[in-house]
Amino acid sequence: MAFNKRVKIKTILEQNPIGQEITLMGWVRTKRSNKNVSFIALNDGSVITNYQVVADPNLIAEEILKKCTTGACLKITGNVVESQGAGQSSELNAKTIEVLGEADPEKYPLQPKKHSLEFLREIAHLRMRTNTFSAVFRVRHALAFAVHKYFNDKGFFYIHTPIITASDAEGAGETFKVTTLDISKPPRTPEGEVDFKQDFFEREANLTVSGQLEGELAAMALSEIYTFGPTFRAENSNTTRHLAEFWMIEPEMAFYDAEDNADLAEDFLKYLISYALEHCQEDLKFLQSRLEEEEKSKPADQRSEMGLLDKLRFVVDNEFVRITYTEAIDILRNSNPNKKKKFQYLIESWGADLQSEHERYLVEKHFKKPVILTDYPKEIKSFYMRQNEDGKTVAAMDILFPGIGEIIGGSQREERLDLLLKRMEELHIPIEEMWWFLDTRRFGSTPHAGFGLGFERMVQFVTGMGNIRDVIAFPRTPGNAEF
């Protein structure tokens, strides 16, 4: 016998079925009672809004009402009537209440009071039951769906690139090893080395740092593809911007040059934000107030100039600034913080790697807009980026967002076999291991480009959450693999 005969709160708010008998199921957020009536605010996760249930103690037994405490799960049947109070147009007059699951007020940690984000991180298994986190994860869902819809509508194909890989050619950082060997007593070769021939994959294997190289293989067959999967960095970074496990979106397109790449990236980011603005209005309004509240504890000059929604609309409505690395260096060299030695890393000459402080200056102080920085010195970028004719720079692109820093990194790829081989030799990339990657340049090579979007940074930007650990359900960081 099917149990799921409930109506979601989202549906009730949309349809306002005054006069109908319905069944609601959800969790108690708060209960207020007096002698004559109890008001229960119920939430089922479908929307941020709680729905008000009115319980008459003449109809509902006292022992039931007693159990309707914060966190308890209820099944309530009753009639939808016009609401007396302000704020919502209807409410439910309860005929029957069944307590599906109690929540002992002495033990349930999510009592209706203010909890710090730090505390909620410790109980990540329950935090999605709060307004803040339910809003964040609904927005995260909407953004993920928008990613798929955007690319599907454009005729891109979603490719699942491998998570376990034996190649670590990108050199994007420290990797996690994957093994089935007994770490306590690994098998050894006669020379005393660990015998990885006896490991599951008969060689050393890692978790992927990027699906790009495999994405390129697919783009050289299907023209336009994207990946959306988990990637990993074993870096000991305990910051608000780093995770050991995070999700990346990596489109890769045959027949695109650097400008096509930047055009796509800008259009894509604007689409994602527009989608959230259209589909997550209530959640974003809530997150905007949350952010305002949070910023009240900051000094006035560190508060956002715009509210969350205005900031999102601003990004959608304005063209991103596009400048070259060389232009950026000129701006930075002549900037006040550089002249007054306020930067931790002073910009002295062309070739310097840009730090977060420089990126933030460009985006937040100088342009006050998202910035697409292009044509970086080849020395500070990866081997596979297309070499420009000046012999010094590559067709790289970083997109910098206010408050977030680098949100996208990408480039036109080096499609010319001879130039690619030369660069790989210079950088000591193991050419033999990369035979499959080089085959795409040997057979039917073509100009192509791509980029990577860090999904959590995007969710941070749209939700206004300051710590990246608060936009993924169960964050993985040094020392943390709980849940």
Add this chain to the structure above:
Amino acid sequence: MAFNKRVKIKTILEQNPIGQEITLMGWVRTKRSNKNVSFIALNDGSVITNYQVVADPNLIAEEILKKCTTGACLKITGNVVESQGAGQSSELNAKTIEVLGEADPEKYPLQPKKHSLEFLREIAHLRMRTNTFSAVFRVRHALAFAVHKYFNDKGFFYIHTPIITASDAEGAGETFKVTTLDISKPPRTPEGEVDFKQDFFEREANLTVSGQLEGELAAMALSEIYTFGPTFRAENSNTTRHLAEFWMIEPEMAFYDAEDNADLAEDFLKYLISYALEHCQEDLKFLQSRLEEEEKSKPADQRSEMGLLDKLRFVVDNEFVRITYTEAIDILRNSNPNKKKKFQYLIESWGADLQSEHERYLVEKHFKKPVILTDYPKEIKSFYMRQNEDGKTVAAMDILFPGIGEIIGGSQREERLDLLLKRMEELHIPIEEMWWFLDTRRFGSTPHAGFGLGFERMVQFVTGMGNIRDVIAFPRTPGNAEF
């Protein structure tokens, strides 16, 4: 200067822009030439159809035409004209051809002849350039998009559950270890054990075998969620049905019982197949012919009774059979292969675990329909499944598909804390480590259910590909982590 001014072949076929000058980019599949004209079949991966380009040697230099060999990448500008030949309504009269990338006919492995699937698996980096694999990966994309669309339309939220996890409570099989320790010389405790406190997560960590438990946490806050991510099994299975790394879809729903769960699963599978039938007609037609061709080498009684498209339509149009495990045992016990001892594992009594041969008999011989098998003995199922009132069975469900076997496994979950704890004790599940999972039963518990769909098995079913390694871009199996 933007390079991407081409028109996709898909768009040309849809819009048939007779008389317009356009630019095509893509890879040569074949070229036929005589003294007066060359015909180039170009493919850009957007559709399975090659587009015919007509090159007049008076307009296009001989040295260019010579390089237009199979696999070469071309940029062709010309006029769309009505086609003289049969098969397609327009073709391109080339004005200019630029060879973007050559493909030496002496070296390029994908010459226009029949290649075995085994050979193509060795060159997985190029196989997407064939008709078969481009079709498979376009269908795979369509199915992945359909997954997201289905759940998004129903108000489910997509949750990214962790890939690296310290819990292995499900006991679904051998796991891969994830570590940053030096396997050759791991740090040791004073007692000589490996000191995992010095590992990245300060404890032992593995790759996930399922996102279910974390999915349950989210469902107990947002009501209806799903995961779609990679999962891992370190099993030494070299079969056509197993991968070490594969993608799973795991919806988890508060307020669903076993029947709601089965209803959703059946509806979901039918939606996915309908979506592919609607959006991948050309690719499926091609894959149907491929399968017919492949089956010609089989004995007549092992060939499919229906063509691929008919089989897909049959599943969409017919109700799945729903029977209990107990009923299935009765059928199997009295079946011919059991009585004639043709099964490798004879069914003698209630409680026996069903093997692939039994599942195939039920689905392919007895019912000739997908079968939803429910209410298995608790001994052969996981600890978290809801215990039925008979004291012997649990509210499990497996969905069995012809040719594939188990495509979905799921259950109503045990929401009653006392019964769950008792079962965990019986099975020696580490209760303390699972405090977070148990909290969902302590606070606001409710009937809920969910299931897991192995995405690659679904792609196999829809594409008719016999080997699971041929439906994922870069398969991971024992000894294989190439690309």
